[in-house]
Amino acid sequence: MITGSSRSPFAGQSRRGFLGTAGIALGALAAGCTAREPLPPTDGAGAAALESPVLVEQVQAGKLPALADRLPKVPQVVQPVAGEGKHGGTLHRAQTEPTDNASVTAFASAGLIEWNFEATGPQPSLAEEYTRSEDNKIFTFVLREGLKWSDGEPFGVDDLLFAFQDWIGNSTLVPAIPVWFADADQKLPKITKQDERTLVLTFTQSFALFEKYLCHPAVSIQLLKPKHYLQQFHAEYADQAELEAATRKAGFDSWDQYFADRCNPWTNPDLPVLGAYRVSKAAGPGGTATLDRNPYYHKTDPAGRQLPYIDKLQVQVLDQAALDLRASNGDLDFQGHFLGYNTTQVYLQNADSKGFRVLRWKPTASLLALAPNLSHADPVWRELFATKDFRHALSYAIDREEINQTLLGGLGVIRQPVSTEGSPYGIEGGGTTAIEHDPDRANQLLDGLGLERQGDLRRYRGKPLEFTLTYLDSNFEIPRADAFNLVRKHWAAVGVKINLRPVDDTLYLQLRVSNDFDIDGTTTPEDDWDLEPVWFIPTSPNSHTAPGYGMWYNTSGKDGIEPSAEFKQLITNWERLRTAATDEDRIAAGQAITQQHHENVYVIGLMKLPFKPVIVNTSIKGVREDEPKLSFYYGREGITKPEQIYYAD
Structure with missing residues (x-):
């Protein structure tokens, strides 16, 4: 068996190798994040020193148990970035969508395991210990003794069984087992409760990505379901008549809708949680959400002082212009997240006078790109889009430097959307195919495909080459409408016409899953796409490149469009990656996928941001300065372990 603290399944995360400098950093961090001796009972001034004054008052009023009775027997110890901090304060944030739970995943997520500080591999969290087998099939988790939900109720293996069997395993609640928990043939793994603290998951196939999924804050938090609270909304536990009446009263048509509403930590303040904060007031449009500290949070600093340091978060819902103004x-x-890049200069000008710093974190998923529908319902367009020379011609026709100078002052990073060279799946020279502006080469390729120009100078393949580019309009990174209008001009010069169609997010998803679009304009990730393979491999009908193929894969060939041979090769390599028994096999499969995308340019990249601005109040200490990735896969701002940041004043 391989223990979670001794070897990461993510070897090869950099060209130096995980056991190089990243491994040394992990070892140093592990010394500060491993278990310690149980806290001794405290009282009076001692208790005040170890927890927030807000909680001390509640303990003294008899509303909360003493700290020693709220922490697990062996808390998780976090080494603060800027030294021992102070309890107290309210952190103010904002977002543009009322239903977006980004503040929960960044500041209040929890998991059996979590990313280490470098985000190169896992470390124990709610699980005090965990092991995995050499072949990536058996995963064993031993929970910390004495863990409690935010309402004080015990957390144990039965809660995990409820999440795995009664939520994921219930076809009404979850019609298809998600990729991050599915075993062979889309089935649940074998789930064994050894005792109240020990759970064993056994997969029939090697699952090379399982620990990586468990570290992903947006995934890990979904596996934590408080059975004692949620069973009253579950058809297998609740009285049927009472549940139906409660469902109707709450305004839902079916119990599964009501259950989904009640287990949403962002919109339901009554839901017990395990993260650093719990929502005490939900936010509607134009409103403000409030998150209070969780008095039963399982982490402390090395001195035994309970985290988080900051008492409260307030998150206001604003439009983009108002958010950037605030x-x-x-x-x-x-x-960092939701912050408009194009306001960076104003941030820099105001920083000193307004009392904040501007950091530059690494951009992720900011690469604006065009994804032709390679599984188009029209067989004529499907054949054309599937032709490499056609995609290369469209790419050569784009003057990216004009877009760069016009929209980003020349600071944008021009490349195609494939894994970067510093990532485990990166290849030498990746992302450079057909990237230069060469309209003569574009015309040569289009002529070679027999796409003749007629009187209106447009090219024809039985009908004029006229396509619709569908996209979600947004200006908070690269202004999409402006960029796509420039592409429209560039393509018109070589005889290809596009019409721009901005849509809302509901219609955008509907058009994709129904395979009803020509070209999708979207930002794309380059690295960590193995956590969301749909970006590079059509594994689902919400694919941006080939939803018809994704439907075929998702339904085992019962629906959708059968992929071409080259896309079947992509799928084969994805299966190799996901079921790899070793890191070497996983990385080799990922690099093969990257190589295929690099050569064929299935998605046509424009450019990405040079950095993501992150603003930090000058009184706040503990926010990392090493320019980490502002990535969804790492919890965005959560990569700095926000439970240990604090106000110095």
Whole structure:
């Protein structure tokens, strides 16, 4: 068996190798994040020193148990970035969508295991210990003794069984087992409860990505379901008549809708949680959400002082212009996600006078790109889009430097959307195919495909080459409408016409899953796509490149469009990656996928941001300065372990 603290399944995360500098950093961090001796009972001033004054008052009023009775027997110890911090304060943030739970995943997620500080591999969290077998099939988790939900109820293996068997395993609640928990043939793994603290998951196939999924904050939090609370909304546990009446009263048509509403930590303040904060007030459009500290949170600093340091978060829902204005005025305390890139200069001008710093974190999923529908319902367009020379011609026709100078002042990074060279799946020279502006080469390729120009100078393949580019309009990174209008001009010069169609997010998803679009304009990830393979491999009908193929894969050939041979090769390599028994096999399969995308340019990249601005109140300490990735897969701002940041003043 391989223990979670001795070897990461993510070897090869950099060209130096995980056991190089990253491994040394992990070892140093592990010394600060491993178990310690149980806290001794405290009282009076001792208790005040170990927890927030807000909680001390509740303990003294008899509303909360003493700290020693709220922490697990062996808490998880976190080494603060800027030394021992102070309890107290309210952190102000904002977001543009009322239903987006990004503040929960960044500041209040929890998991059996979590990313280490470098985000190169896992470390224990709610699980005090875990092991995995050499072949990536058996995963054993031993929970910390004495863990409690935010309402004080015990957390144990039965809660995990409820999440695995009664939520994921219930076809009404979850019609298809998600990729991050599915075994062979889309079935559940074998789930064994050894005792109240020990759970064993056994997969019939090697699952090379399982620990990586468990570290992903947006996944890990979904596996934590408080059975004692949620069973009252579950058809297998609740009285049928009472549940139906409660469902109707709450305004839902079916119990599964009601259950989904009740187990949403962002919109239901009554839901017990395990993260650093719990929502005490949900936010509607134009409203403000409030998150209070979880008095039963399982982490402390090395001195035994319970985390988080900061008592409260307030998250206001604003439109983009208002959010950027508040950031510029110093009204937001720690914000990266939702922050408009094009307001960066204003942030820099105001920083000193308004009391905040501007950090530059690495951009992820900011690469604006065009995804022709390679599984198009029209067989004529499907054949054309599937032709490599046609995609290369469209790419050569784009003057990316004009887009760069016009929209980003020449600072944008021009490349195609494939894994970067520093990532485990990166290849030498990746992302450079057909990237230069060469309209003569574009015309040569289009002529070679027999796409003749007629009187209106447009090219024809039985009918004029006229396509619709569908996209979600947004200006908070690269202004999409402006970029796509320039592409429209560039393509018109070589005889290809596109019409721009901005849509809302509901219609955008509907058009994709129904395979009813020509070209999708979207930002794409380059690295960590193995956590969301749909970006590079059509594994689902919400694919941006080939939803018809994704439907075929997702239904085992019962529906959708059968992929071409080259896309079947992509799928084969994805299966190799996912079921790899070793890191070497996983990385080799991932690099093969990258190589295929590099050569064929299935998605046509424009450019990405040079950095993501992050603003931090100058009084806040503990936010990392090493320019980490502001990535969904790492919890965005959560990569700095926000439970240990604090106000110095």
